[in-house]
Amino acid sequence: MKSLLLIFISFSFVQAQTSQIKKIDSLIFKEASRLRSKAQYKELIPLGNQIIQLSKAIDYTKGEAWGYSRLGNAYCTLGNYSESLKALDKAKTISKDVDDFRLKAFIALELGRNYNESDVSKDQAIEQFKLGEGFAKKIKDQYDRETYLLYSYENLAAVYSQINKNELAIPYAWKAKHIEENAYILSFLTFYHIKENKNNDSIEFYLNKSTSFLDKNPTFTFEKTILNNQWGKYHEDKKNYKEAVNYYSKAEKLGLETKAMDEVLKTYLGLSRSYEKLNDYKLTVKYERKFSRLQDSLTKAKSKSINSSVNQIVKDKNELHEGETSLLKKVAIGVFIIALIIFLIFIRNIIFAKQQRKKTTELLTEKETIISKKEEETQELKLKINESIEEIVQLAKDNSPEFWGRFQEVYPDFRGKLLATNPDLKYSELILCAYIYLGFNTKDIAEYTFKAIKTIKNNKYNLRKRLGIETKDDFVIWIRNKVDS
Numbered sequence: 001m002k003s004l005l006l007i008f009i010s011f012s013f014v015q016a017q018t019s020q021i022k023k024i025d026s027l028i029f030k031e032a033s034r035l036r037s038k039a040q041y042k043e044l045i046p047l048g049n050q051i052i053q054l055s056k057a058i059d060y061t062k063g064e065a066w067g068y069s070r071l072g073n074a075y076c077t078l079g080n081y082s083e084s085l086k087a088l089d090k091a092k093t094i095s096k097d098v099d100d101f102r103l104k105a106f107i108a109l110e111l112g113r114n115y116n117e118s119d120v121s122k123d124q125a126i127e128q129f130k131l132g133e134g135f136a137k138k139i140k141d142q143y144d145r146e147t148y149l150l151y152s153y154e155n156l157a158a159v160y161s162q163i164n165k166n167e168l169a170i171p172y173a174w175k176a177k178h179i180e181e182n183a184y185i186l187s188f189l190t191f192y193h194i195k196e197n198k199n200n201d202s203i204e205f206y207l208n209k210s211t212s213f214l215d216k217n218p219t220f221t222f223e224k225t226i227l228n229n230q231w232g233k234y235h236e237d238k239k240n241y242k243e244a245v246n247y248y249s250k251a252e253k254l255g256l257e258t259k260a261m262d263e264v265l266k267t268y269l270g271l272s273r274s275y276e277k278l279n280d281y282k283l284t285v286k287y288e289r290k291f292s293r294l295q296d297s298l299t300k301a302k303s304k305s306i307n308s309s310v311n312q313i314v315k316d317k318n319e320l321h322e323g324e325t326s327l328l329k330k331v332a333i334g335v336f337i338i339a340l341i342i343f344l345i346f347i348r349n350i351i352f353a354k355q356q357r358k359k360t361t362e363l364l365t366e367k368e369t370i371i372s373k374k375e376e377e378t379q380e381l382k383l384k385i386n387e388s389i390e391e392i393v394q395l396a397k398d399n400s401p402e403f404w405g406r407f408q409e410v411y412p413d414f415r416g417k418l419l420a421t422n423p424d425l426k427y428s429e430l431i432l433c434a435y436i437y438l439g440f441n442t443k444d445i446a447e448y449t450f451k452a453i454k455t456i457k458n459n460k461y462n463l464r465k466r467l468g469i470e471t472k473d474d475f476v477i478w479i480r481n482k483v484d485s
Contacts, residue, residue: 017058020054021058021060021063023054024051024054024060024063025063027051028051028063028066028067028070031047032044032047032070035047037219038219039221039222039257039258039259041074041077041258041259042074042078044070044073044077045071045074047070047074048067048068048070048074048087049067050067051063051064051066051067051070052064052067052071055067061094061097061098062098062100064094065091065094065095065098065103066091066103067091068087068090068091068094069087069088069103069107069110071083071084072084072085072087072088072107072110072114073106073110075087076110076113076117077259078259079117079259079261079298081117081120084114085111088110091103091107092107092111095107101136101138101139102135102139104135105132105133105135105136105139105148105152106148108131108132109129109151109152109155112125112126112127112128112131112132112155112159113125115128116155116158116159116162117262122159122163125155125159126159129152129156129159130152132148132152133149133152133153135148136148136149136151136152137149146179146180149175149179150176150179150180150182153172153173153176153179154172154173154176154184154185154188156168156169156172157169157172157173157176157185157188158188160172161191170409173185173188177189181213182213182223183210183213183214183217183223183224183226183227184223184226186206186213187206187210187223187226187227189206190203190206190207190230191230200238201404201427202404203234204234205401205402205405207227207230207231207234210223210227210230211227211231214227221254221258222254222260222263224250225251225254225255225258225260225263225264225267226260226263228247228248228250228251228254229247229248229251229267229270231247232244232245232246232248232270232274233270235247236277241274241278244270244274245274245278248271248274249271251263251266251267251270252264252267252268252271255267261294261297261298265291265294265295265298268288268290268294269291271287272284272287272288272291275287339351342354391406392406392407392410393438396434396435396440399448399450403431403434404427404430404431407434411437411483413483414433414434414437414483415430417482417483418430418467418479418482418483422466422467422468424466425466428459429459429463429466432456432459432460433479435448435449436460436476436479437479437480437483439476442456442457442460460475
């Protein structure tokens with residue numbers, strides 16, 4: 001009878017604990033996602049504390065680590081980087097023995113956000129984002145794996161763009177786009193074209209795509225803030241200052257609602273510039289003052305987080321150093337024991353010979369490893385180039401509106417070199433030159449662009465005259481020599 005009672009009590013306890021874990025997991029993932037989707041970031045803080053307390057009560061280590069991680073995410077989103085780093089440090093410590101790559105990826109990515117957004121260290125941000133990417137690749141569930149890889153790629157694209165390394169940012173942006181074409185990555189590509197290419201066709205294409213996407217997702221208020229800022233900058237650059245003010249005003253309202261203060265800072269700057277062009281000096285001064293006050297406020301907030309950030313970086317480095325030191329000690333002890341055994345068995349000259357052979361072997365192995373690594377890097381580079389060319393060729397075959405923008409990303413000197421020969425070349429003529437450069441013949445171009453062969457022949461003949469290409473010269477060879485020289 002006692003045995004049955006004990007079994008019943010044990011079973012009831014296990015059932016109750018399982019039920020509580022399910023409740024905690026629901027708070028971690030479902031409730032947190034619901035609050036974030038509604039931009040209720042302040043409510044995430046009591047939620048994180050609730051998750052921690054419930055997890056501690058049943059000794060649920062993974063739940064406790066997730067609770068601190070959610071706190072870190074909430075504080076970072078609200079710009080309180082000091083508290084965010086404290087929470088993430090606890091999460092990292094607790095999660096050391098937890099077998100959950102999703103949790104480890106989340107912590108690394110949030111640490112990267114803190115280092116990036118607080119402007120403490122872009123290098124440390126990149127290191128954490130890449131660490132998060134490594135953890136994400138080990139996640140078994142495909143949906144979760146792609147979700148965290150997307151987050152990694154978006155952040156890496158952003159941070160490389162911020163330090164003016166767009167040659168590294170763009171590949172990550174396209175990796176993210178292949179996983180999911182969302183508002184954030186569309187806004188990044190828009191920003192790239194505004195900042196680098198200044199190609200109005202590409203800018204407007206991505207702005208319209210972002211608008212269409214967000215019209216279907218009305219709760220994405222943070223992304224709408226970015227989009228309205230970009231529409232404002234687009235109209236400001238085109239000297240449509242009233243339209244720019246309209247979009248910047250929308251961005252201001254949405255940015256204040258979502259606490260996206262870095263975006264609001266851009267908004268105030270855009271409004272002050274636009275009102276100045278409209279000769280409304282009262283509003284120009286108003287938004288200049290708003291910009292200054294907000295900038296001072298953000299600078300103070302970021303300054304408070306510097307000590308915490310630096311301490312966290314030092315702690316990470318110390319942990320790494322301690323691990324390396326421990327390993328070196330073990331290796332040293334092992335080598336000493338082996339050397340002692342060899343000394344007792346063999347005479348000194350045999351030991352010396354063996355040590356020399358060992359050094360030679362290590363040097364050869366090291367050289368082989370370096371050569372192998374270089375060959376792998378070369379192969380990867382060739383593969384990336386081939387993938388880019390294949391993508392461009394497919395876009396050309398599809399007569400895609402993305403073709404010209406993507407073509408210029410891969411061949412950035414193409415347009416400038418042709419315009420140096422004839423600055424009056426039309427957009428359609430540049431597109432035709434791109435098709436010829438890729439090796440398409442007249443029949444192919446006619447087929448892919450839905451035009452008559454005779455039309456393409458006439459266009460090529462006229463293009464020859466405008467570029468000064470003699471009849472005896474091969475068009476493809478001439479244009480490739482011109483661009484690739």
